[in-house]
Amino acid sequence: MHPYDVGVYPEVAAIVFTNSIAFALLAVVAFLIFREVLGSDRWGVFGLAATVCCSSYLFWSGNAKDHALVALLFAVALYCFTLYLSRENPLYLFASFVAVGWTAFARPELGPALAAGFFLFGIAVAAGKGRRETGKAILAAAGVPLGALPLLVNNWGSPATPSSSLGCGLRRGRGKALPSGSESLLSTVAGHYTPPPGDLLTGLYGAFFDPVRAGAAAFFQVSPLSFFALLLAGAAGYALLRRRPTGITSRDARLLAFFALAAALVVLAYARSLPGMSASPGIVPDMRYLSRPISPCSSSGSMP
Numbered sequence: 001m002h003p004y005d006v007g008v009y010p011e012v013a014a015i016v017f018t019n020s021i022a023f024a025l026l027a028v029v030a031f032l033i034f035r036e037v038l039g040s041d042r043w044g045v046f047g048l049a050a051t052v053c054c055s056s057y058l059f060w061s062g063n064a065k066d067h068a069l070v071a072l073l074f075a076v077a078l079y080c081f082t083l084y085l086s087r088e089n090p091l092y093l094f095a096s097f098v099a100v101g102w103t104a105f106a107r108p109e110l111g112p113a114l115a116a117g118f119f120l121f122g123i124a125v126a127a128g129k130g131r132r133e134t135g136k137a138i139l140a141a142a143g144v145p146l147g148a149l150p151l152l153v154n155n156w157g158s159p160a161t162p163s164s165s166l167g168c169g170l171r172r173g174r175g176k177a178l179p180s181g182s183e184s185l186l187s188t189v190a191g192h193y194t195p196p197p198g199d200l201l202t203g204l205y206g207a208f209f210d211p212v213r214a215g216a217a218a219f220f221q222v223s224p225l226s227f228f229a230l231l232l233a234g235a236a237g238y239a240l241l242r243r244r245p246t247g248i249t250s251r252d253a254r255l256l257a258f259f260a261l262a263a264a265l266v267v268l269a270y271a272r273s274l275p276g277m278s279a280s281p282g283i284v285p286d287m288r289y290l291s292r293p294i295s296p297c298s299s300s301g302s303m304p
Contacts, residue, residue, distance in 0.1 A: 015064040022068040023061030027052065029075040036082050037255055054223045066106055073103040074110075078262060081118060085125065085254050090133070093122055094140040101147020108151060109192045113269040115144045117261055125254060193268075198275025204267070206278025213279055232256075 027048055034047025052058060060067035080096035083089070100118055104111020119141050126137035145152070196203070206212055208219045220226045236256075239246040248256070267274070 012064050016062065019061045019063070019065075019068040022072045023057055026057060026068065026072040026075055029072065029079050033075065033079050033082055036079070036086055050225060054225065070103065070106045070110070073099055073106055074114075077103055077114065077118070078259075081122075081258060082255065084122070085258060086251065088129075090126075090136040090140055093137060094143045097141055097143030098147040099143075101144045101149070101151075104144070104148045105151040110266065110269045111144075111148065111151075112193070113265045114262075115141070117265040121258060121261055192272065194272070196272040196275050200271060200274055203274035203277060207274060211278045218278070 030051040031044040031048040035041060035044030038044070038047070057068060057071055060071075077096050077099035080092050080099055084092035084096060096118060097115070100111060100114045103114060122137045122140065123134060126133040206218070209221075211218050236246050236248065246253075270277075
């Protein structure tokens with residue numbers, strides 16, 4: 001984009017305006033998720049504030065990138081699955097799979113991991129209720145291709161190659177078209193899930209706890225809820241090892257397991273990028289570097 005390309009300004013403005021709407025809707029969905037899980041409007045407001053304050057969604061809502069849209073569609077998938085776990089209505093599971101398809105439309109590299117993980121978890125939850133409920137859970141997975149129809153239509157005949165970097169892929173038909181007769185859309189996306197070229201464990205440790213880049217903050221340091229999550233995991237793990245009651249209801253246990261799975265699926269989807277993430281400068285202000293002290297006159301031109 002160049003200053004003289006005035007013809008693209010209305011389109012860019014429309015995208016930014018759409019992202020602002022997506023951010024507002026994301027705030028609503030975050031409130032609904034916390035209210036459904038914790039059963040209180042006050043906890044819903046707390047969850048909304050925590051989600052916005054420990055993320056860079058506000059920043060992403062003000063530009064033409066698709067991060068706010070992806071976060072919204074992913075949050076809708078989480079909310080619908082949460083409703084399914086709380087109310088045991090398979091229609092909510094179907095709606096969650098439709099939202100997974102929408103997420104695949106925005107981020108095809110994330111869609112397959114979510115679809116597979118949600119499907120297996122849904123089957124595991126429904127298996128204890130009999131064959132009838134298991135069959136409903138299997139049929140609900142038809143929502144994925146239904147939600148992903150825009151992706152399939154936009155890339156029909158010209159599949160795009162997901163980039164090895166974060167956030168690049170087949171989204172909305174804007175990817176790089178492959179020559180005729182080359183690898184298919186399915187094999188292209190599958191290639192995104194091949195083992196990463198670097199040290200995955202070192203990358204995980206660097207991204208979550210100790211970035212290679214000097215003065216940068218990792219995910220654990222930025223999120224105000226990280227320490228409490230570790231305390232909860234430690235207490236629950238100790239109770240399970242000692243075979244003592246955890247005080248967690250079966251519903252809450254399913255919800256905790258689901259949210260842990262959702263987080264793991266996101267990490268899995270971008271595992272190929274993890275080895276280099278801890279050394280990446282990111283696109284600032286990025287949530288990993290909110291506490292990074294940088295001089296405004298630095299050569300990188302980035303902001304703290």
